[in-house]
Amino acid sequence: MNxxxxxxxxxxPDTVARRSPWGEVLHSLVxxxxxxxxxxxxxxxxxxxxxxEHFVPYDPLDADIINTLAPPSAxxxxxxxxxxxxxxxxxxxxxxxxxxxxPLATILATIAGTALGLVxxxxxxxxxxxxxxxxxxFMAIPVVIIALLAIVALGTSKITVIVVIGLSFAPIxxxxxxxxxxxxxxxxxxxAAKLRHEGALHTMFVEILPxxxxxxxxxxxxxxxxxxxxxxxxxxxxxxxxxxxxDWGLSISSNYGMIGGGFWWTVLFDALAIASxxxxxxxxxxxxxxxxxx
Amino acid sequence: MVFLGGQVLPxxxxxxxxxxxxxxxxxxxxxxxxxxxxxxxxxxGTWIWNFLHGDMGTSYIFRAPVAPFVIDALGNSLKLxxxxxxxxxxxxxxxxxxxxxNLNRPLDRIISLGGLSVTVxxxxxxxxILILIFGxxxxxxxxxxxxxxxxxFFTQIYYLILPSLPLFLVLFGxxxxxxxxxxxxxxxxxxxxxxxxxxxxxxxxxxxxxLRNALLPTITVIATQTGYLIGGLVVIETLFRYQGIGSLxxxxxxxxxxxxxxxxxxxxxxxxxxxxxAADFLYSVLNPRIRLGAEQ
Numbered sequence: 001m002n003x004x005x006x007x008x009x010x011x012x013p014d015t016v017a018r019r020s021p022w023g024e025v026l027h028s029l030v031x032x033x034x035x036x037x038x039x040x041x042x043x044x045x046x047x048x049x050x051x052x053e054h055f056v057p058y059d060p061l062d063a064d065i066i067n068t069l070a071p072p073s074a075x076x077x078x079x080x081x082x083x084x085x086x087x088x089x090x091x092x093x094x095x096x097x098x099x100x101x102x103p104l105a106t107i108l109a110t111i112a113g114t115a116l117g118l119v120x121x122x123x124x125x126x127x128x129x130x131x132x133x134x135x136x137x138f139m140a141i142p143v144v145i146i147a148l149l150a151i152v153a154l155g156t157s158k159i160t161v162i163v164v165i166g167l168s169f170a171p172i173x174x175x176x177x178x179x180x181x182x183x184x185x186x187x188x189x190x191x192a193a194k195l196r197h198e199g200a201l202h203t204m205f206v207e208i209l210p211x212x213x214x215x216x217x218x219x220x221x222x223x224x225x226x227x228x229x230x231x232x233x234x235x236x237x238x239x240x241x242x243x244x245x246x247d248w249g250l251s252i253s254s255n256y257g258m259i260g261g262g263f264w265w266t267v268l269f270d271a272l273a274i275a276s277x278x279x280x281x282x283x284x285x286x287x288x289x290x291x292x293x294x
Numbered sequence: 295m296v297f298l299g300g301q302v303l304p305x306x307x308x309x310x311x312x313x314x315x316x317x318x319x320x321x322x323x324x325x326x327x328x329x330x331x332x333x334x335x336x337x338x339g340t341w342i343w344n345f346l347h348g349d350m351g352t353s354y355i356f357r358a359p360v361a362p363f364v365i366d367a368l369g370n371s372l373k374l375x376x377x378x379x380x381x382x383x384x385x386x387x388x389x390x391x392x393x394x395x396n397l398n399r400p401l402d403r404i405i406s407l408g409g410l411s412v413t414v415x416x417x418x419x420x421x422x423i424l425i426l427i428f429g430x431x432x433x434x435x436x437x438x439x440x441x442x443x444x445x446x447f448f449t450q451i452y453y454l455i456l457p458s459l460p461l462f463l464v465l466f467g468x469x470x471x472x473x474x475x476x477x478x479x480x481x482x483x484x485x486x487x488x489x490x491x492x493x494x495x496x497x498x499x500x501x502x503x504x505l506r507n508a509l510l511p512t513i514t515v516i517a518t519q520t521g522y523l524i525g526g527l528v529v530i531e532t533l534f535r536y537q538g539i540g541s542l543x544x545x546x547x548x549x550x551x552x553x554x555x556x557x558x559x560x561x562x563x564x565x566x567x568x569x570x571x572a573a574d575f576l577y578s579v580l581n582p583r584i585r586l587g588a589e590q
Binding site (some may be wrong): 142143144145148149151152176225229233236237238249252256259260262264267268271272274275278279282 | 367550555559562
C-alpha cells in the first residue's frame with residue numbers, strides 16, 4: 001500500500017514496515033520507560049567506574065587516622081570508615097571492580113554456553129543426553145558452594161571468580177541455546193546448507209547462530225544481573241576482590257562488624273549502591289525481554 | 295564428586311594446615327597421621343565406608359569427630375530455614391493470589407514489582423538494610439542470632455526473625471510470581487468458566503476450583519528453591535554469626551578443614567535430595583491425575 005492509493009492514511013505504517021527486525025527492537029527499547037530507567041542507572045555506575053576517581057572529593061584509599069568513623073557531614077557526605085577513608089569517594093569508585101568482573105564472567109558464560117548449546121542442539125541424540133544430564137547435575141549445586149570449593153582449590157583471585165561464575169552460568173545459557181537450536185535445525189535453510197555439503201561447524205556457527213542471537217541476548221542480560229548478585233556475594237564472603245579495593249561487598253564485609261555501635265554510614269551506602277545496580281540491570285533485562293517478545 | 299573436589303585439588307593438606315614456614319618433616323608426619331598420604335582410591339573407599347556407618351571423619355582443625363558439629367549445625371540451619379518457610383509460603387501464595395485477583399490494577403503492580411525487586415537483591419544487602427532498620431535504629435530485634443544459653447523456644451524464634459527475613463524476601467518474589475501466574479492461568483480456564491456459569495458463588499469457585507489447580511506449580515517451585523536456600527544460608531549465617539551448616543561449610547573452606555567440608559557438603563546434598571523427593575511426593579498426592587493414574 002502506498003500514499004496515492006489511500007491518501008487518508010498517514011505515511012507512518014509504511015516506514016514501520018520498512019524497519020529491519022533489529023530496528024524494530026531498538027525502536028521499542030527507546031520507548032520503554034523500564035529499559036531507559038535501568039539504562040540510566042547502569043550508565044551512571046559505568047561512568048563512576050571509568051571516571052569516578054577524577055571527580056571524587058578524596059582519594060578512596062587515603063586513610064586519615066585522626067578522622068575515623070566520622071558521621072556524614074558537609075566535609076564527608078557519607079562519613080568516613082574505620083581508617084578515616086571517605087565513604088562517598090569509596091562508594092563511587094567501588095563500582096569499578098564489580099563492573100569489570102561481572103561482565104567478564106557473563107561474557108565467558110555466554111561464549112561457553114552458546115558453543116555448548118549449539119553442539120548439543122545440533123547433534124542431539126546421545127551427545128545431547130549425556131551432556132544435558134551433566135549440565136543438570138551441575139546446575140543443582142548452588143553457585144556459592146561451587147565457588148567455595150573452587151576457591152579453596154585454586155586460591156582467591158578475580159580470575160577465579162570470573163571462571164567460577166562464568167562456568168556455573170554456562171549450562172543455563174547452553175540450555176536456552178539448545179532449545180532455540182532444536183527449533184531452528186528443522187527449518188529449510190539448515191536443510192539447504194546440508195544439501196550444499198556444508199560442514200557441521202559451518203552450519204552451526206554461520207547458518208544457525210545468527211538466527212538464535214535474540215534468545216542469547218536476552219539470556220545474557222538476565223545472567224548479567226545474576227553475575228552482579230554473585231560477585232557482590234562472593235566479595236562479601238571475602239572471595240575474589242581483595243582489599244584495599246573499595247568494592248561494595250568487600251566494604252560491607254569489613255565494616256558490618258561495627259554495625260551494633262551505630263556506625264550505619266559505613267555499610268548503608270554500599271548496600272544501597274549494590275541494590276541500585278542490581279535493580280538497574282534487572283530493569284534493562286525486563287526491557288530487552290519485552291522488546292524481543294513483542 | 296565432592297570428595298574429589300576436596301581431595302585432589304587443594305594439594306598438600308599438611309602444608310595447608312601448618313603454613314608455608316613449617317618444617318617439611320612436620321608436614322610429612324601430619325600428612326601421615328591424617329592418612330592423606332595413602333592412595334586416593336583407598337582414602338575414598340574408607341571415607342564412604344565410614345560415612346555410611348555414621349563416622350564422618352575427624353576435623354583437621356578441631357581434632358575431634360566431625361559428626362557432632364555437622365548435626366548441631368544442620369539442626370540450627372533447619373530451624374532458620376523452617377521459620378523462613380513458615381513465613382514465606384502462606385504470605386507468598388497469598389500475595390500471588392491477591393495480585394492475580396487484582397490483575398493489572400495498582401495492587402498487582404505493587405506486589406509484582408516489589409516482589410521482583412526484593413528477589414533480585416543479594417541476601418546480605420537486604421540483610422544489612424534490615425539490620426540497620428530493625429536492629430540499630432528501631433532496636434526491635436537482636437542483630438546477631440546468638441541467644442543466651444538455655445533460651446526457650448520463643449526466645450530462639452525471636453532471635454531468628456531478623457536472619458530469616460532476607461531469605462523470606464528472596465523467596466517471596468519467586469513464590470508470589472508462580473502463584474500469580476498459576477492463578478491467572480486457572481482463572482482463564484474452561485473449568486473456571488463452567489463453574490461460574492453453573493452459578494457457583496465466586497468464593498466457592500476460587501476455593502474449590504481455581505486455587506487447587508493454581509497451586510500445583512507453586513509447590514514445585516518451592517521445592518526447587520531448596521538449592522537456592524542452601525546457598526543463601528551460607529551468606530545469612532555468616533552475616534548473623536549463626537552456627538548453621540552454611541557457616542560450618544564456609545569456616546571449613548576457609549580453614550581448609552576438608553573432612554568437615556566434605557561432610558557438610560555431602561549432608562546438604564542429602565538434604566537437597568530428600569527435599570526434591572518430598573516435593574515429588576507432595577505433587578503426586580495433590581495432583582489427582584497422577585494419584586489416580588498410579589492406583590489403576
